[in-house]
Amino acid sequence: MKLSICIPVYNFDVNDLVKGLQNQIVSNELDAEIILIDDHSKTEFININKNLEKTVSQFVFLDKNIGRSKIRNLFLNYSQSEYLLFLDCDGKIISPDFLKNYIDFIITKNPDVVFGGRKVSDVKPSSEFGLRWKFAVERENLPLKRRLKSPYLDFQTNNFIVKKNILKENPFNETITQYGYEDLIFAKDLFKNKIFIDHIDNPIFNNDVETNEVFLSKADQSAKSLSQLIKSDKDVERISKIKLAQAYSQLKKTGGIFLYRLIYTLSKPYVQKKLLEGNISLKALDFYKLGQLIYYMNKK
Numbered sequence: 001m002k003l004s005i006c007i008p009v010y011n012f013d014v015n016d017l018v019k020g021l022q023n024q025i026v027s028n029e030l031d032a033e034i035i036l037i038d039d040h041s042k043t044e045f046i047n048i049n050k051n052l053e054k055t056v057s058q059f060v061f062l063d064k065n066i067g068r069s070k071i072r073n074l075f076l077n078y079s080q081s082e083y084l085l086f087l088d089c090d091g092k093i094i095s096p097d098f099l100k101n102y103i104d105f106i107i108t109k110n111p112d113v114v115f116g117g118r119k120v121s122d123v124k125p126s127s128e129f130g131l132r133w134k135f136a137v138e139r140e141n142l143p144l145k146r147r148l149k150s151p152y153l154d155f156q157t158n159n160f161i162v163k164k165n166i167l168k169e170n171p172f173n174e175t176i177t178q179y180g181y182e183d184l185i186f187a188k189d190l191f192k193n194k195i196f197i198d199h200i201d202n203p204i205f206n207n208d209v210e211t212n213e214v215f216l217s218k219a220d221q222s223a224k225s226l227s228q229l230i231k232s233d234k235d236v237e238r239i240s241k242i243k244l245a246q247a248y249s250q251l252k253k254t255g256g257i258f259l260y261r262l263i264y265t266l267s268k269p270y271v272q273k274k275l276l277e278g279n280i281s282l283k284a285l286d287f288y289k290l291g292q293l294i295y296y297m298n299k300k
Helices: 015-027 043-054 068-077 098-109 127-140 144-149 164-169 182-192 212-232 236-240 243-254 257-277 282-297
Strands: 003-009 032-038 058-061 083-087 113-115 159-163 197-199 204-206
Touching: 003 015, 003 068, 003 098, 015 032, 015 043, 015 098, 032 043, 032 068, 043 058, 068 083, 068 164, 083 098, 083 164, 098 113, 127 212, 127 257, 127 282, 144 197, 159 164, 212 236, 212 243, 212 257, 212 282, 243 257, 243 282, 257 282
Parallel strands: 003 032, 003 083, 032 058, 113 197
Antiparallel strands: 083 159, 113 159
């Protein structure tokens, strides 16, 4: 089999996504299978999605949550294909040739890894959803030409294909159990091992609109995840390429940690309030994440 479509599921209705993929497989007679692994969702979502057991090749339900990195590695145990296509469960297919585009690219280029891109709505949402939308538009929804200039830094895990043997040899870092940086660390490992990440224009639509509160909570989690990596990971060079880690390292070298922490502590309530309002520069989000990283680095 050529392609296994791997979808980690967590607290989301994936019926539309799976049916759209299944329709493309049937109509184009594609050599592909769909595998779902539910990462211990709430009962209501398990009930919503359970009917898909009859539609997909395999649907695995985990009895405990194992996190974003470990669950992706777990698909290796179930895939029957040469290539694995990973999609986030909140994605929406927007091209009738989405799967065919990938398979044609595989046949033509025989890539190791390829990222297809992502999109969100062009219409700005209400202010309570503005922060996540702004981040996606300014930092994630990058055109193909831009992504090709920095193929590793602009790689994301919401919509990518990887050879099965490449993932076996370069699994996701399972020490990252919470949200944040698993995609960048994976990309850095590929770079270190001279495995090229290719890019094509084959985006998936980000179908889940997060509130500012939820997104800010994830930003906090990502700072915590990075602090754990800095404290525990022996591969200093890999982490040093992360911009937030670079900023922290620079402050540490110049003795600016104490002053930054003081300024951040005093201004955090105001910055947090403005971020939750959703209409503020992303530099404020960077300021917040660095402040949280310093907090977690100094927390015992």
